[in-house]
Amino acid sequence: MLRFDRVSFSYRTETATISDVSFEIGEGEFVALLGENGAGKSTLLRLCNGLLRPTSGRVSVRGYDTATTKTSAIARFTGFLFQNPDRQICQNTVYGEIMFGLEYILPDESERRRRTDETLALFSLDGLGDPFGLSRGERQQIALAAILARKPVLLLLDEPTTGLDYRECMTVMEIVSNLNAEGTTVFMISHDMEVVADFARRVLVLSGGRLIGDGPVRRIMKDPGVLREASLLPAQIPALAMTLGDSFANIFTIDEMADTVGQRALARQTSVGKTS
Amino acid sequence: MNGFLSYVNGSSPLHKLHPLTKMVMSFALCASCFLSGNHVLILCVIGLNLCLFASAGGIARAVSTLLSFVKFSAVLFVLQLFFIKDGTPIFTLPLGITLTYEGVMFSLLFVLRFLASTMPLALMLSVTPVGDISNVLVRNLRVPYRYAFVITTAARFIPLFSEEMSGIMEAQTARGVEFDTRNFIKKIRLLIPLCVPLLISSVRRIENSAISAELRGFNLRTRLSGYKRYSFGANDATILIACAALVAVSASGIWP
Structure with a gap:
């Protein structure tokens, strides 16, 4: 669906904003793009539909090279939601x-x-x-x-939940999630790690214009090296799971945490009952 | 991102001039274009503007601005041609449209004046921080602060509006509006609905600025305050003499 092949981009007066980035997003994926402010996230998203053209490398959407295809033509099958x-x-x-x-x-x-x-x-x-x-x-x-x-078959979202209250945020994200379930590919920038943990399945992490992490949300959210380099804090449940140690390593959602804690409490109660 | 009317940081001799000198220079360059009807002189003023931009380190921006104005000027030139029917005919088009020598020369003068008179303002704003303009208006020209504030705020908002318009066009292109078309008329037609979001965002921004100024006691000012002092130097004197000479030559008709 979307392919970045060794893409670099720089604005006229600045040093490289995006540097040698390569990745591919398949049909039906829900991918979140994370990174600190100024990491180049919005620039990367604008490269996806031809609003910006790469300085070097190639960006293709559904096989169309964004350097040679009109943005308005790419917009026929992509949707781009701006922050404002x-x-x-x-x-x-x-x-x-x-x-x-x-x-x-x-x-x-x-x-x-x-x-x-x-x-x-x-x-x-x-x-x-x-x-x-x-x-x-x-x-x-x-x-x-x-x-x-x-x-659109590819939905590009630049911080869609910024400035929204919890109810509005959930309404927007549930609509996006339902569309994704019907087959729409979603590529979303977000600073809200809870939203990312709840809805995305894959995460790309950008730092200083370089791609420093790419993988399932469960793995990236628990990779302290990547999170530190990109100045990110994990969502609350993965953070708690990391604090609790290896036996909680696979826990990612509230339900999983509740199940595990419940099972452990039950096991402890049973063992206490047996000893007494 | 720099708009064509925004300040560009630098330490060139032009940057170091007294803000009033830069304002006078800008006015003199504009005035000379309107005082003279000589095409060559106006072309020289355009060249002088470019040289001044180059000395301030902004030649790339000046050339790109000039080129964008040239496209608009070409449209003005053609429109102007059709409205002037008096003079010596040089060419007759279908539908009885006649191009005259005087029409061509006047249209050329018109667009050259347009090009030459837009550049000095851009030059002045690119080498003078808006705060300095405001200080000079109040301190040297005795303009009431309230009015100086309005003028400088307007100058500060122009690049912001231009950036906002680019953002709006980008958002509309992303939803399929064909701003990337080469058809100029179609582009203009597509731009009309965008005046709505530009107006809305501009009014919101201005209202926020007004509230912000009010909350910081804008109306409570009873006396002037400001720490910056500007001094006239030899460069200022030289520039002012050169400006006076340019205006005199343009007005005198030595170069008819």
Whole structure:
């Protein structure tokens, strides 16, 4: 689906922002991109759909080389959610906003209207509402709805949950997760390690423009070397599991922790009962 | 990322001039273009602007700015051509459109003036921090601080708006809007809906700035304060004499 082959990128006046990065993301994967501020995460995401072109190396999406394909052509099958929804919203109604993005991919107006109605229902949005009068979380949802209405096969998310409260964050992430379950590939930047632990299955870690970690979320979240180099703190449950030692090494979720602690408490109770 | 009207840090002789000298120089370069109707003189002013940019270490930015304005100027030139019908005909197009010698010369003068007069402001802002402009307006030109603040804030916001517009265009391109088209008319048509998000984000940003200034006691200022002092040197005097000479030559009609 997405392939980076020895990609480097630098802005005109700066030293390399992305340096010799190679990886491949397959269809249906849910990948999180982690790293400290200034590591080059947003730059890397912009390289994925041709908003930026690599200085050297090759980026291909579904076989299309981003250096030679128009961004608007790549946008036909990719969706990109920016941190700031206000850069995307440009219509006076929620309905108009969702329709606007569809104009470029669906020539048939009735199909556009059907797709818009479907999206409004999925997100429980009021089509006649004024998007600019809504909260940031709601505007982020509208921006996401407008992208998802286009049914992209690759979804690029630049910190989709920044500025959202817990409920809004879960609503957005559950929609993304459901889409991923239906086959959409998701590549997401996030600083929220709990969100990454709960939803992503693979993690890429960027530090100083270099890829320093690539693997299953369970492994990377428990790799102290990679986490330290990228100035990251693991999610709470993996952190607790690491603190508790090797016997908790495989624990990653709240349910797993609850099961293990429960089993141990039961075993201890039984052994205490036997001794007494 | 530097917009074309933002300050570029440096220590060139131009950077070290008194801010007032730089403002006068910018005004003199602009004025000379409008005082003279001579194409060669205006071309020389454009060349002088480029040399000054080069001396301040900003030639790459100046050339890229100039090239982007040249594209716009080409459109202006063509439009202008069609509106001037008086003079000696040199060419007749279908639909009875006649190009005249005077029309061509005036259109050329028009775009040269446009190019030459936009560069000095960019030059001045690229070598003068906005704070220095504000200080000079208040201290030397006796402009009330409130108005100086408005002027400098407007100058500070231009690159921010330009960056915001780039961000908006990027967001729209990512959802399939064809800003990467080569068709200029189509591009303009696509830009119109984007005025909405630009306006909204600009108003939000300005409102935040106003609230922030208010919370830091903007309205409570009763006297001027500022630690920076600027001194006139030999370079300032030289530049001011050169500016006076340029304006005099342009106005005198020595070079008609």
